Amino acid sequence: xxxxxxxxxxxKKDSILKNAAALFRKKGFRAAxxxxxxxxxxxxxxxxxxxxxxxxxxxxxxxxxVAKDFTAHMKTVLxxxxxxxxxxxxxxxxxxxxxxxDFDKVYVSDNEWKQLQKKEADDFLAQRRAYENSLTGIIDExxxxxxxxxxxxxxxxxxxxxxxxxxxxxxxxxxxxTLKELEINMVQHLVNGITI
Amino acid sequence: xxxxxxxxxxxKKDSILKNAAALFRKKGFRAAxxxxxxxxxxxxxxxxxxxxxxxxxxxxxxxxxVAKDFTAHMKTVLxxxxxxxxxxxxxxxxxxxxxxxDFDKVYVSDNEWKQLQKKEADDFLAQRRAYENSLTGIIDExxxxxxxxxxxxxxxxxxxxxxxxxxxxxxxxxxxxTLKELEINMVQHLVNGITI
DNA sequence: GCAAAATACTAATATGTGTTAGTTTTGCTG
DNA sequence: CAGCAAAACTAACACATATTAGTATTTTGC
Numbered sequence: 100x101x102x103x104x105x106x107x108x109x110x111k112k113d114s115i116l117k118n119a120a121a122l123f124r125k126k127g128f129r130a131a132x133x134x135x136x137x138x139x140x141x142x143x144x145x146x147x148x149x150x151x152x153x154x155x156x157x158x159x160x161x162x163x164x165v166a167k168d169f170t171a172h173m174k175t176v177l178x179x180x181x182x183x184x185x186x187x188x189x190x191x192x193x194x195x196x197x198x199x200x201d202f203d204k205v206y207v208s209d210n211e212w213k214q215l216q217k218k219e220a221d222d223f224l225a226q227r228r229a230y231e232n233s234l235t236g237i238i239d240e241x242x243x244x245x246x247x248x249x250x251x252x253x254x255x256x257x258x259x260x261x262x263x264x265x266x267x268x269x270x271x272x273x274x275x276x277t278l279k280e281l282e283i284n285m286v287q288h289l290v291n292g293i294t295i
Numbered sequence: 296x297x298x299x300x301x302x303x304x305x306x307k308k309d310s311i312l313k314n315a316a317a318l319f320r321k322k323g324f325r326a327a328x329x330x331x332x333x334x335x336x337x338x339x340x341x342x343x344x345x346x347x348x349x350x351x352x353x354x355x356x357x358x359x360x361v362a363k364d365f366t367a368h369m370k371t372v373l374x375x376x377x378x379x380x381x382x383x384x385x386x387x388x389x390x391x392x393x394x395x396x397d398f399d400k401v402y403v404s405d406n407e408w409k410q411l412q413k414k415e416a417d418d419f420l421a422q423r424r425a426y427e428n429s430l431t432g433i434i435d436e437x438x439x440x441x442x443x444x445x446x447x448x449x450x451x452x453x454x455x456x457x458x459x460x461x462x463x464x465x466x467x468x469x470x471x472x473t474l475k476e477l478e479i480n481m482v483q484h485l486v487n488g489i490t491i
Numbered sequence: 492g493c494a495a496a497a498t499a500c501t502a503a504t505a506t507g508t509g510t511t512a513g514t515t516t517t518g519c520t521g
Numbered sequence: 522c523a524g525c526a527a528a529a530c531t532a533a534c535a536c537a538t539a540t541t542a543g544t545a546t547t548t549t550g551c
Binding site: 143149 | 531
Binding site: 126127129130210213214248250251253254255257258259260261262263264265266275276280281284285287288289290291292293 | 444485
């Protein structure tokens with residue numbers, strides 16, 4: 100009866116993906132049912148299959164869209180001629196902004212990727228590894244330039260990325276602190292912590 | 296036929312909990328089945344119900360055991376007369392050690408508590424909030440003592456705890472870096488980052 | 492060694508889930 | 522308005538899952 104509304108900027112599929120991300124975040128991918136997703140959209144469950152291939156497909160698209168965005172940003176950072184500290188700060192700021200603007204999808208990508216089917220999970224993990232390694236490279240560069248203290252660069256990488264992945268910028272938190280406050284405090288904390 | 300073996304140090308229930316934690320970590324609570332758990336123990340699924348009340352109960356026991364340990368440790372830290380920086384370092388070290396020794400349970404507690412039933416989830420979250428607030432109190436104390444820089448103490452709290460929760464100290468990582476290395480580097484990173 | 496308690500097994504149930512089949516309705520386009 | 526594609530609906534299937542019932546077997550305590 101009710102029809103799936105397309106987003107003002109985007110297709111019906113985008114609308115489904117957005118709702119799926121919200122649902123998967125709230126309940127977890129396995130606990131979330133296609134029937135619930137359908138209800139969010141005011142539609143019966145089988146109707147969704149006119150628009151999607153499968154439930155897994157939704158998770159895939161969410162995870163790989165997010166991975167793509169982060170990878171693309173990392174590429175521009177690596178190509179810039181900023182010093183290691185500024186590069187690191189840029190990475191941190193991008194994570195915060197992205198989490199701020201696309202909380203559900205980023206959260207799902209970070210926390211539910213394990214529910215991808217094996218092949219996709221492996222692919223996702225490989226992309227994540229590459230991303231981590233890029234940041235480790237930046238930190239190593241900073242150490243060599245004596246910008247950063249001597250340290251275990253891989254541990255520093257994981258510390259930074261863990262701190263960022265743990266952020267949960269839901270609406271509630273947006274009232275507690277602003278985007279700018281977050282950026283300033285976290286960059287300070289995470290970059291200064293390794294700076295000489 | 297096969298009987299559930301008790302751990303060398305612990306009851307049969309402990310043995311089940313340990314396997315459950317490993318399984319829940321690997322596949323996620325919802326994706327993990329009682330049958331799989333039974334198989335890990337060399338037993339048919341219904342046999343487990345001679346030892347456990349339900350699948351949910353296992354998750355509950357894991358989550359609340361971990362929460363209790365962290366809360367207890369925080370209490371001793373708060374009672375100590377160390378300064379704020381040392382208190383913060385003690386908290387960080389405890390997280391790392393606990394994750395190192397009890398990876399599966401800590402991981403499950405951190406990542407699967409949302410699958411608790413509503414009442415338990417609320418209780419768990421309240422404990423976590425209280426824990427976070429204790430750390431925020433320590434940081435505020437440090438700021439007042441001019442040990443730490445002026446900052447948004449709640450953001451610093453979340454940064455530190457996120458970084459620690461994101462740690463995944465599975466066997467693989469234990470080869471990559473030692474416990475001591477982790478402690479030194481993460482304390483350095485996370486405490487120095489806020490120290491004047 | 493025997494009674495009783497603990498614990499295993501098999502069989503079955505109730506429920507929820509993703510998904511397909513088949514059909515009807517909707518809404519655009521000529 | 523006719524016709525066609527998009528997309529909704531109802532009904533149903535196939536499957537997995539947690540859990541219970543009922544029974545056999547093993548272990549324990551005397």
